[in-house]
Amino acid sequence: MKALVLSGGAGTRLRPITHTSAKQLVPVANTPVLFYGLKAIADAGVTEVGIIVGDTAAEIREAVGDGSAFGLDITYIPQAAPLGLAHAVLIARDYLGDEDFVMYLGDNFIVGGITDLVERFRAERPAAQIMLTKVADPTSFGVAVLDGDGRVVGLEEKPAKPKSDLALVGVYLFTPAIHEAVRAVKPSGRGELEITDAIQWLIDDGRDVHSTTISGYWKDTGNVTDMLEVNRLVLETVEPVVEGSVDEESELIGRVRVEAGARITGSRIVGPAIIGRDCVVKGAYVGPFTAIADHCRIEDCEIEYSIVLSGSSLTGVRRIEASLIGHDVEVTPAPRSPSSHRLVLGDHSKVQISS
Template sequence: MKALVLSGGAGTRLRPITHTSAKQLVPVANKAVLFYGLESIAEAGITDVGMIVGDTAAEIEEAVGDGSQFGLKVTYIPQERPLGLAHAVLIARDYLGDDDFVMYLGDNFIVGGITGLVDEFRSNRPDAQILLTRVADPRAFGVAELDPSGQVIGLEEKPDRPKSDLALVGVYLFTPLIHDAVRAIEPSWRGELEITHAIQHLIDSRADVRCTVITGYWKDTGNVGDMLEVNRMVLEGMDRRIDGEVDAASETIGRVVVEEGARIIDSRIVGPAVIGSGTVIRNSYVGPFTSIAENCRVTDSEVEFSIVLRDSSIQGVGRIESSLIGRHVEVTPAPSVPSAHRLVLGDHSKVQITS
């Protein structure tokens, strides 16, 4: 069995971060989202991975390499532009051959991994197996319709009027039968080959399409709010570890990770939080659910419920929260501007000024 990992896409909902960085490499608890997926694939006993890459191919290849750091063998498959999930399957045909495979969206995050799902698929070997989860607003997702017995009878891509609240999670398992389906469909109104259409083709052809409804944690980390939420969840599962330097005037409370080479000076860190190697926190407060990557500087400031990427500095800016701060960023106070009131007042005026 192989894996097909999708690591292309423009990441428009994470701009401006993704103007200069691949969305799959934005870190959660100081580790790229993509790496969590690759680790899950390796834990499921899959070693051969085809990785679909686009405009950010060079950055993805530099970060992942040949895959050996994850116990994987990675083959890169370039996609000229993002033309849909089914298009990714189409261009990976030669690599996938006649093997079963799991397709994993590289910016998705699933707690607990996919080992159970892969084992179930290997045991039963349906023609396709999809993951579903209940969401508050299914209009932003592919949506499944089930019959009373729980069998999948229909799929729609981002419908205006969803027939259920069951959204497709970004993990799919297929036999080689899917290759016939992706060749049989036409581009959608979005100009893309939709994987939902390909799976619907299987359903219409009376293929064995099964679903698993998950109740655990899943997120598509496509926007800042979801990134911060996943970061919060991962940090909550970390154990306290102080490998760096914390001076006597500082305080660390709860599940705090201070990586080797980091320095905490006259500051207060309240977990769960992680401070990357080489980072210096001075005369500052770092609050819960905050990840600060390597080689950052935080001075005379407060940061909470935020992600700060490597080589950035925050100095003297009071409080920052619910923020995603990119690489090599400098955050400093704005220069003070003298305030004045310029008035032209008629006779017998009465004016009240509060500042």
């Protein structure tokens, strides 16, 4: 079995961060989201991985390399434009050959990994196996309809009027039968080759399509709100470790990880939180569910429930919450301007100005 990991999307919902960074490399608890997926694939015993890359290919290649750090053998597959999940399968045909494969969306986060799912697929080997979860707003997802026996009978991509609340999670398992399906489907109204249409083609052709409804945690980290929520969840598992220096005037409360080279002086840090390598935290408060990446400076300010990417500095600002701050950002107080009023008043005017 091989794996196909999709990392070619533009990440429009995470702009402006993704104007300069791949969305799959935005860190959760100081680790890129993509790395969690690669680890889950390796843990499931799959070692040959093709990664679909687009405009951010160079950045993905630099971060992942040849895959040896994950115990994987990586092949990069260029995609000229993000033309749909089924299109990704179409262009990966030569790489996938006639082997079964797992398709994993590189910006998805699944607690508990995919090992059980892969083992079940290997044992039953349907033409396709999908993961489902109940969502409050199915209109933003691919939606599945099951019959009374729990079999998949229908799929629809981002329907205006969903027939169920079961959304497709970004992990799919396929036999080579899917290749015939992706060649058969036509572009949707969005101009993309939809994987939901390809799976529907398999159903209409009488092929077995199985589903697993998960009750665990899954997030598509495509927007800031979900990214911060996943960061919160992962930080809940942080073990307290101090590899940097913390002076006597500072206080660490709860699960706080201080990486090597970080210096904490006159500050209060309430976990769960991570302070990255070679950071300086001085006279500051870092609150729960905050991940500060490497080489940052946090001075004379307060920050909580936030993600700060590497090389950024926050100095002299009173309070920052629920924020995603990019690489090499500087946040400082606005300069104070004299309090004044500019008036153009007609004759016989009466004006009251609070002092």
